[in-house]
Amino acid sequence: MTSKPSMLYRISGGRFGRPPAKPETGCPGGCGCARAVAGGSGIQQTTTRRNFLRRNFLGFVGVGMAGFAATLAGIPIIGALFSTPARSEQIWHVVGEVDDFPVDETVKVEFVDVEAVPWSGPAARNAAWLRRTDEESFIAFSVYCTHVGCPVSWRAGASLFICPCHGGVFDREGEVVAGPPQSPLVRLDVRVQDGDVQILASPVPVTGERPS
Amino acid sequence: MNQLRRPIEFVKDRLGFETLIKPLDHNAPPETTEGKSQWAYIFGFGILFSFLLQITTGIVLATNYVPSPESAYESVEFITYEVRFGDTIRAMHWIGASAMVILVLIHAMRVFLTASYKYPREFNWISGVVLLYLTFGMALSGQLLRWDQDGVWTVMVAANFAGRVPFVGEHIAQFVLAGETVSGSTLTQTYALHVFILPIAMVLLIGLHLFLVTYHGISELPKAGKPVNPETYKQEYEEYVEKHQRPYWPQGIWNELFFGGLVVTIIVSLAFFLGPRDLAASPDLTDLDSQPQPDWFIVWYYALISIKPHGYEEVFLVYLPLGFFLFLLILPLIAGKGERHPSKRPFAILGLSVVAGLFIMLTVVGLRAPWVPDYETEPLQAEQLGTQDERILEGARVFHERGCQYCHQVHREGGEWGPDLTEVSTRMGSEQIAVRIVQGIGNMPAYQDILTTEEVDLLVEFLNEVDELGPRADE
Numbered sequence: 001m002t003s004k005p006s007m008l009y010r011i012s013g014g015r016f017g018r019p020p021a022k023p024e025t026g027c028p029g030g031c032g033c034a035r036a037v038a039g040g041s042g043i044q045q046t047t048t049r050r051n052f053l054r055r056n057f058l059g060f061v062g063v064g065m066a067g068f069a070a071t072l073a074g075i076p077i078i079g080a081l082f083s084t085p086a087r088s089e090q091i092w093h094v095v096g097e098v099d100d101f102p103v104d105e106t107v108k109v110e111f112v113d114v115e116a117v118p119w120s121g122p123a124a125r126n127a128a129w130l131r132r133t134d135e136e137s138f139i140a141f142s143v144y145c146t147h148v149g150c151p152v153s154w155r156a157g158a159s160l161f162i163c164p165c166h167g168g169v170f171d172r173e174g175e176v177v178a179g180p181p182q183s184p185l186v187r188l189d190v191r192v193q194d195g196d197v198q199i200l201a202s203p204v205p206v207t208g209e210r211p212s
Numbered sequence: 213m214n215q216l217r218r219p220i221e222f223v224k225d226r227l228g229f230e231t232l233i234k235p236l237d238h239n240a241p242p243e244t245t246e247g248k249s250q251w252a253y254i255f256g257f258g259i260l261f262s263f264l265l266q267i268t269t270g271i272v273l274a275t276n277y278v279p280s281p282e283s284a285y286e287s288v289e290f291i292t293y294e295v296r297f298g299d300t301i302r303a304m305h306w307i308g309a310s311a312m313v314i315l316v317l318i319h320a321m322r323v324f325l326t327a328s329y330k331y332p333r334e335f336n337w338i339s340g341v342v343l344l345y346l347t348f349g350m351a352l353s354g355q356l357l358r359w360d361q362d363g364v365w366t367v368m369v370a371a372n373f374a375g376r377v378p379f380v381g382e383h384i385a386q387f388v389l390a391g392e393t394v395s396g397s398t399l400t401q402t403y404a405l406h407v408f409i410l411p412i413a414m415v416l417l418i419g420l421h422l423f424l425v426t427y428h429g430i431s432e433l434p435k436a437g438k439p440v441n442p443e444t445y446k447q448e449y450e451e452y453v454e455k456h457q458r459p460y461w462p463q464g465i466w467n468e469l470f471f472g473g474l475v476v477t478i479i480v481s482l483a484f485f486l487g488p489r490d491l492a493a494s495p496d497l498t499d500l501d502s503q504p505q506p507d508w509f510i511v512w513y514y515a516l517i518s519i520k521p522h523g524y525e526e527v528f529l530v531y532l533p534l535g536f537f538l539f540l541l542i543l544p545l546i547a548g549k550g551e552r553h554p555s556k557r558p559f560a561i562l563g564l565s566v567v568a569g570l571f572i573m574l575t576v577v578g579l580r581a582p583w584v585p586d587y588e589t590e591p592l593q594a595e596q597l598g599t600q601d602e603r604i605l606e607g608a609r610v611f612h613e614r615g616c617q618y619c620h621q622v623h624r625e626g627g628e629w630g631p632d633l634t635e636v637s638t639r640m641g642s643e644q645i646a647v648r649i650v651q652g653i654g655n656m657p658a659y660q661d662i663l664t665t666e667e668v669d670l671l672v673e674f675l676n677e678v679d680e681l682g683p684r685a686d687e
Contacts, residue, residue, distance in 0.1 A: 082387060110498045117396035121282030123364070126393070127498035143500055148517070148529070149372030150365060151500040155587075158615025159662040164503035165369070166518035167583030167629055169657055177657035179583070180517060182525050 090114070092191070092198040101132040101197065106154045106172060109140075111201065128188055128199055129154055129161070131172070140199050141174050142186035152185065161185065235423075236461040239453040241432035245464035249433055252326070254471040255319035256425075261472035262312045263418070265479060266350075267411065269305040277357070279403035281396055284359035285494045292488060303483035309351050311479050313509045316347050317571075324564055327552035328431035330440045334544035336424045339417050341540045346414050348509070353406040355507050356399070360492035364394055365504035367402065368497075376530050394497060429453065430460070434552030442549055503584060512571050515578030585618035586627035596623070597681040604681070607674025610667050614659070622678050630656060637676045645672050 093111035101107060109130045116124035129141040129152075141161070145152050150165035160177070161170040169178035174185035189200040224230070230237075243249040276295055278287040291298040320340065323329060329337030352370065356363045367388065375385040390397035429449060458464070493502065506514055513533075520528045547560075554561050591612035594605055611617055617626040620633045636645065646668055652658035659668075 108498070108500060113393055113395060115391050115393055115395040119280050119282050120396040121280070122285075122495045123281040123394050123396065123398065123497065125496070125498050127500060144368070144372070148369045150369060150504060151497075151502060153500050153587075155615050155618070157613040158618070160615060160657060162585050162615075162618065164584050164587075166514065167585065167655070169655075171657065171661075177652070178655040180520070180522070180525070182523070 090200050092193075092200050094196045094198050095128070095130065096197050097195050098132075098136075098192055098197055099195075101130065101138070103132050103134060106131040106156070108143075108154070109197075109199065111199065114201075126201065128201060129185075130190070130197070130199070136192060138190040138192070138197055139173075140188040140190045142188055142201075144186070145181060146176075146183045146185060147179070147181040233461055235426040236465065238426070238429070238460055239456070240430050240458055240460040240464050241449075241453055242456040242458045243433045244430045245458050245460065250464075250467055251471075252322055252433075253430060254468050255315055255322060257468035257472040258315045258475040259312060259319055260418070261476050262308050262315060262479065263414070265476055266305065266308050266312060269301050269308060270407070270411075272301050273305060274407060279357075279400050281359070281399045281495075284357070284399055285491075288358055288360075288491060292491065299488055300483050302488035303486060304479060305354075306489045307482050307486070308479050309354060310509070311475060312347055313351055315475070316344050320344055321564065321568065324560070325554055326431065326434050327440075327547075327557065327560070329544040329547075330550070330552060331442045331445055331544075331548050333424065333428050333431060334548055336421065336428065337544045338541060339421045339424065341543075343414060343417050343421065344540075345537065346410055346417070350406060350410050350414070351507065351509055353402050353410065356402045357406055358489075358491065359399060359495055361495055361499065361502045362492040362504050362506070364495040364497065365502070366506060367398060368394060369504070369506075373529060376526060377534075378526075378530070430464075434554075436551070436553035436555050438553075439551045439556075440549045501587070503587075508575065508579065511578035511581075512574035513578075514581070515574040516570075518581075518583045519577065580628075582628035584627070585615075585629065587618065589617045589626045591617070592622065592625055596625075597678070599677075599681050601677075603670060603673055604677055607670040608678075610663075610670050611674055614663060614667065614671075616671070622675075623682060633675055633678070635679050637679050642672050642676060645675055 091114050095109035095111055106129055108127050110125055110127050113120070113124050113126045127143050129143060131139050133139055141152075143151050145163040145165065145168050147163065147166055147168045150163050152161040152163045152168070152170065154160075155162055159172055161172075161174070163169070163179065163181070167179040168176070168181040170181070170185050171177050174187065176182065176184060191198050191200075244253045273291060276287060276291045276298070278284055288302075292302055293299070295301070323337065323340065352366065356367045371385040371388045374388050375381045377384055386392060389395070390401040432449065432452060489507075492505070493499070496502075517528055551557055589612065592608045594600060597604065597608065599605070611620075611622070616633075619627040619630040621628065622632070622634050640648070648656065649663065649668055649671060650658060650660045663671075
């Protein structure tokens with residue numbers, strides 16, 4: 001059985017790197033030795049330098065071209081990958097007629113998301129919590145818990161919004177009464193126009209970033 | 213015999229077999245290839261095998277999966293119920309993912325325990341840490357691709373987390389959602405991430421990781437009192453493996469192949485008998501009664517942010533995970549030399565025990581999730597309480613209807629977040645109970661504006677008596 005290649009060979013980069021450099025006979029000075037061998041010959045000296053310059057120049061050309069190409073290809077690739085749709089305009093969604101909503105009752109209303117595309121399927125629909133406070137005024141809440149964004153559920157009996165994920169609890173005014181959330185439920189703008197109740201919904205109030 | 217050898221020799225010669233396996237053909241520390249200690253060095257292969265299995269089952273799933281928000285859920289149903297062996301394939305992908313997460317964590321713990329990340333293997337560790345996070349990225353994005361109620365809310369929660377990162381949070385959140393809300397592009401972008409971007413990154417990094425393992429050699433078992441000294445380490449390591457002449461190929465690889473095979477066997481068997489993770493309801497962002505359940509590998513984090521002390525939101529949601537991530541990345545750069553043996557690194561071992569202990573503890577707590585209100589709980593009935601007293605029964609009804617029972621148990625019925633109130637009358641007087649209900653305390657909301665005085669009275673009477681009564685089942 002032949003002995004295994006030594007670690008020295010491996011450490012010197014032998015296995016994956018370049019083979020060990022050939023010892024340069026009588027010429028330990030590397031590049032400078034060309035001059036030494038050439039002696040007084042000025043022609044050879046300039047040739048060597050020109051070779052050196054040309055190698056470097058070609059190296060620059062090669063790396064430069066590759067870098068240029070990568071940048072050129074990269075602009076549309078990175079651009080498309082990180083494109084977010086132009087900030088969608090907030091739209092007033094009609095969620096029902098005023099008389100559909102009994103006073104003092106918190107109800108769920110649904111609307112179609114502004115970013116919906118024809119293939120959005122179930123992702124196109126969003127919801128909000130709405131309460132009619134008196135004859136003409138309404139108050140609406142985003143359904144996303146201000147902790148990490150789970151859906152809060154209105155429990156009419158307890159008269160509380162409860163989040164199932166980490167036990168956040170809000171009262172009917174959206175104020176935190178228990179659990180980890182630190183800010184009240186995000187309020188959505190509501191208006192009444194021509195007998196219709198309309199909600200101005202921003203899609204996802206990313207926590208802590210978008211005060212209403 | 214000669215007849216058989218000739219074609220084998222032909223293939224070996226033409227394939228350049230000797231050179232092909234050359235990276236494996238070197239001497240390794242003897243303790244990594246024989247004896248009991250060789251079994252500490254098998255986990256990487258387990259990960260590799262389960263990764264290959266994930267790629268294979270993933271490709272099979274992709275032949276039927278439709279990455280469109282309209283149809284994804286139905287196509288997963290189709291795979292589960294119509295495709296031959298479809299449910300088994302889904303189960304293999306799900307259990308394989310779980311196995312990979314577990315093995316990656318064990319592998320990382322082993323490497324930390326033996327401090328194999330020190331000189332000259334810093335980049336072995338760093339590439340491994342990135343692979344660890346990519347594994348979690350795969351697990352999370354895979355969860356979304358199920359496109360059921362749990363999956364859809366996962367991305368919403370993920371975006372909310374991202375949104376908390378200072379300065380760039382909103383941009384990351386928009387990237388995660390591929391827009392400003394869960395929409396048409398959310399699923400397709402996550403699909404591209406899960407199927408192309410992350411796996412390609414992983415394949416490249418696994419290549420680098422394996423190259424580095426063969427380049428620097430497998431790390432020897434640490435010896436107490438023999439710290440890593442960059443001046444002499446390579447020399448000593450080389451002398452050590454040369455002295456013992458234990459080639460890695462093929463003596464050192466059999467137990468790793470065995471373990472890899474065992475991992476795959478277990479995954480397939482479990483898949484066969486357990487089946488895939490149940491699909492939650494079809495996705496509906498307007499179904500606000502849903503209780504999204506994260507997959508188990510992220511449950512520990514859910515638990516952490518639920519039971520953490522009040523306040524310190526940003527610390528727990530952003531800085532702690534981010535800090536931990538960076539700490540793991542730069543660990544070999546700040547602790548690249550010195551003692552490797554666990555007995556000489558008490559603080560490192562203490563830290564590891566705390567992190568591992570917390571992970572397991574939080575996962576167990578998180579799977580029970582006592583903070584989740586119990587909406588399903590039923591009101592206690594007359595026959596259960598064994599009484600016909602009108603006021604007591606009315607109290608029991610109020611206790612259920614007003615949501616007390618979401619969080620409080622009486623006679624084992626109800627949620628677990630608040631204290632069990634079966635024996636509350638032995639701890640508090642009527643007055644105290646009434647004040648507690650009306651004013652609340654800690655995580656108990658104040659019911660002042662919610663309950664009528666009459667209802668409070670009914671509740672107090674019910675809670676005073678309920679200890680004496682009992683469900684029939686107990687009799």
